[in-house]
Amino acid sequence: MDQLSVLRTSTLQSVLEKELEKAVVSGQIAPGARVNENALAGQFGVSRGPVREALRALEAAGLVYSIPNRGFFVRRLDLMEAAHIYDVRAALFGLAGETLARNASDAVLSELDRHLAAMDEAARARDFDAYYPLNLSFHRYIIEATGNPVLANHYLDLVKQMHLFRARSLGPGGGLSVSNAEHREMVEAVARRDPAAAREAFAHHVIRAKRRLLAAEEKEKSLPRVD
Amino acid sequence: MDQLSVLRTSTLQSVLEKELEKAVVSGQIAPGARVNENALAGQFGVSRGPVREALRALEAAGLVYSIPNRGFFVRRLDLMEAAHIYDVRAALFGLAGETLARNASDAVLSELDRHLAAMDEAARARDFDAYYPLNLSFHRYIIEATGNPVLANHYLDLVKQMHLFRARSLGPGGGLSVSNAEHREMVEAVARRDPAAAREAFAHHVIRAKRRLLAAEEKEKSLPRVD
DNA sequence: TGATCGCAGATTGTTGACAATCTGCAATCA
């Protein structure tokens, strides 16, 4: 795992930051795990300086935290923190919908339709493997189409943090067609140029994901642990 | 400017981060200015390592940015970025209102009333010097009373970034009593336990601040520069 | 037996030095 020597245009710290973020978000370094600076430095063939700088950046992004003289640890979210993140995500996604309803060009609108059609297709075919990435790119497109990078950055930060919750990969959960029905409602509100309805639909879409999480968690708690 | 030697319980980096944040937010280091690592290190009597780590954290917080081999610069916001920040702030503040309307205890409600009364008092007396800090603590109390630290952190980050806009200190602007009328509307919606109305009132309060900024900026553009 | 103490190894916090890059100015040339 050493892709240096190719670089010199960018800084070691920036490469490390991206690489470590990937490792954390993908779960390659598990939530709660301690991060050994020496080990990382050795692994990437660099010294501890750039590693520590990268970790500080990740700390500010909420992916790791540090305890003086103890080092860095991958953050682990409990259920309440996850719920808080969902609430903020919902508010931001609501703003995305509102913004699109006000500003979206016709090109953006047809692009949204295109995404919708592709997901409909996958949903009809019950092709989950196709649906999942389409769903991701739909949400990503929406956030970037708002033209508000502040909104996009904060939203994307929250999505990254969400990966630190123990119960990984809830997926769309509510069923493909149900999920896409919500998507359609969202896009239609935007097409209608109805900011209030769009905000409502977009925010509600996230809130439903939160409710699924809470419900799943509740159910798990009442079941015997099978680990 | 050296308040070390007292510490050892916390890390140099954390002290530097707070100190540098203060310097940036207060405008002591002007937006756009280049940050000299050596100078800072000398000023605080430490080496460049902790300084760089602190700057990385501030970079992730959006207060400074770095260009490879050129160093760190204090971020400077243009009008469009400021507007984007206001929009996100409005969405987050709206969530704060909505959350309070759902969850606020009676103790929180009466604390909000207390803030309101104090500001009314200052507004009646036209005592701007008293009103301003009261207004700040009102907003801060609201954000923390939501009990959602994710919301609080993101909101506070945006407030900090706002200081990087060139036109400093717009202040409440719309007049003390007008501003407090909005505050009253906000608190009443919370007291009524009306989440939708609270969200609306809270978000609108921020949006009005945005509008004042845009209006002031528009006016300035049409006037001859007197620098 | 059980708890406490203390040491050795491991790990982080911080530093100073060196290499690489950039900046500004002066000398050079068309």
Add this chain to the structure above:
DNA sequence: TGATTGCAGATTGTCAACAATCTGCGATCA
């Protein structure tokens, strides 16, 4: 004269080493 080149100083990027702190385990003692 005006633009270009090439240095010298300044500044950042990275590293390796040292000091301070923590961790775990074994020895000691009641």
